[in-house]
Amino acid sequence: MEWLFKFPQLDADFLLTIKRATDGSLRSITRLYGDTIENFFYPLQQVLIFFEDIITGSPWPLVIVVLAGVAWFAARRWSVVAAVVGTLIAIGLLGLWQDAMKTISLVFTATVFSIALGMPLGIFMNRFQRVGAVIETVLDVMQTMPPFVYLIPVVMLLGIGRVPGFIAVVIYAVPPIIRLTDLGIRLVDKEVLEAADAYGCSRGQKLWKVQMPLAMPTIMAGVNQTIMMALGMVVIASMIGVQGLGLNVLQAIANQYFTQGIFNGFAIVGIAIIFDRTSQAYGRRLQMRQATRA
Amino acid sequence: MINGQASIEIRDLYKIFGRSPEQHVGRVRSGLSKAELGKVHGHILGLNNINISMPAGKIQVIMGLSGSGKSTLIRHINRLIEPTFGSIMIDGRNILEMSELELREFRRNKTAMVFQRFALLPHRTVLDNVIFGLEVRGIDKARSRAIGMRWIERVGLVGFEKRYPEELSGGMQQRVGLARALSNDASILLMDEAYSALDPLIRTDMQTMLLELQAELKKTVVFITHDLDEALRLGDQIVILRDGSIIQQGHSQDILLNPADDYIERFVKDVNRARFLKVDAVMEPIPPSVNRSLPTLMSGSTLETAAVELTNSPSYEATVVDSAGKPLGAVSLRKITAAMSSAIAKHEAMKRDVAIDAVDACDR
Secondary structure (H helix, E strand, O other), rough: HHHHOOOOOOHHHHHHHHHHHHHHHHHHHHHHHHHHHHOOOOHHHHHHHHHHHHHHHHHHHHHHHHHHHHHHHHHOOHHHHHHHHHHHHHHHHOHHHHHHHHHHHHHHHHHHHHHHHHHHHHHHHHOHHHHHHHHHHHHHHHHOOHHHHHHHHHHHHHOOOOOHHHHHHHHHHHHHHHHHHHHHHHOOOOOHHHHHOOOOOOOOHHHHHHHHHHHHHHHHHHHHHHHHHHHHHHHHHHHOOOOOOOHHHHHHHOOOOHHHHHHHHHHHHHHHHHHHHHHHHHHHHHHOOOOOOO | OOOOOOOOOEEEEEEEEOOOOHHHHHHOOOOOOOOHHHHHHHHHEEEEEEEEEEEEOOOOEEEEOOOEEEHHHHHHOOOOOOOOOOEEOOOEHHHHHHOHHHHHHHHHOEEEOOOOOOOOOOOHHHHHHHHHHHHHOOOHHHHHHHHHHHOOOOHHOOOOOOOOHHHOHHHHHHHHHHHHHHHHOOOOEEEOOOOOOOOOOHHHHHHHHHHHHHHHOOOEEEEOOOOHHHHHHHEEEEEEEOOOEEEEEHHHHHHHHHOOOOOHHHOOOOOOOHHHHHHHHHHEOOOOOOOOOOOOEEOOOHHHHHHHHHHHHOEEEEEEEEOOEEEEEEHHHHHHHHHHHHHHHHHHHHHHHHHHHHHHHHHO
């Protein structure tokens, strides 16, 4: 009866062979193409450094004014602007200004990349429903796979540093924007779509004049989630050499510096709230125009 | 662009909804019923052998209750729905043979549609909604704005052009929908229950506006409604649909006076006949013996006005004359009253029969 309690697993040697072969080939790919891959991502690295230099190199009052301006443009509410300015000042007073700027620049670029990648994919997914089902499965895997697992091949291929960290953040953060672009387009009122057809819209006209504008509030909800996930990933990405607030948290864990952990943790929360309130307020403003949607 | 008038000829049109409609269209054409098609084959018969000729420049009303297939039918005219079988000739062209590109051009230039729930773009201002069709056609902004403003003025929305649809009442939103359709200067205007979502008073206003516009523009209007009063008020020709089949079509007077079956009679009985029936429909040839000078009634006046005029005149009879004063026929007050009340009388008789049946049942 022993077989009932011991699952008939594959032969141990066989499993070992699989593991060795996969890891071995991945390693040899790295050895063979490591430089090529790194060269391929070199422009990306330059972009990341460029943005980081801009934001960390600017005088702090200017950064506060610009971010407050963005908040005003998006939300048109003084309370949001006040929250942004207050949070930034608090972060600066705690001595975390430089690290916070690095984190903000990473989250910003990761979000921009995710939108640039995710929106077209979402449109594509909506347009080709069958391929869409496959993409859906891939997104499920991306969102549920523990991030540590896909850090491994990224690190193997690219080593540690900005670029692999950035890639890890984008992989983690891009699914919501893809999903919600697709969903937003699907939720567009059927009668309005009929009107677009009845007036002779081409496919492109229908997409850009009707579907995308009407899907915007939903897409903005996706952008909001993407930002939040990117911020959440910052700490994990610090394990592979991303600098900023996440690295401080990692150090605090390793050395049991409770206060450092708390300060940096709150700084991350503060940044999350800024981004969240600003993008949500923007989404709500978009939605207001569409209150008549059934 | 100036469009000529367009007539619409619908021939042998069938629409079956389901997995493989083509397989069943043959059997439906040879007489398979809707119920059987649904029960045995799991397909829904949307439209069954539809034949309508809609003359150019007239208002064709298609009437039926929900589920009768009227919305399906109007969507065939601009091919928002593909038919299973049949042909639709517009200006001598079968639109079902058009390629995707031709169809798009056809929709841009020949047809315009007004929707029950307005279907405006919530993110655009009134003006930008009105010029939507022109924008799709690629007409430059300045010119389309000028056209748009003209129609905004025509439907009485001046001062609202920079507002957003959600800021307007339902009636005003539908004016935007109408202005959007008219801006396109299409010869065919498709109105899918355009006024059904509006309050009764506003609905009457909108009907009046449509009639005024139509007197001037002479478009081929296809108007869908479930309301017989609306159908009689607007329609030059009326088609009545039930379960996807036409049960009666013709002039509104014919439908009022000679309902084809009980179903239509049930509709007709609640209508104010005096207001819709014209003296022309009830007049008789002028008897040769009569030489007396009788009061005259204008051809086209309703029974209501005729009755009032005759009641106030010494005579019980009148001659119906056309606008040139030429006598067309004769009517009597008795004839008019009979025509006004015949449906009511029939209805009363039916009720009495039912009551007698009930009494009989109790006695037994």
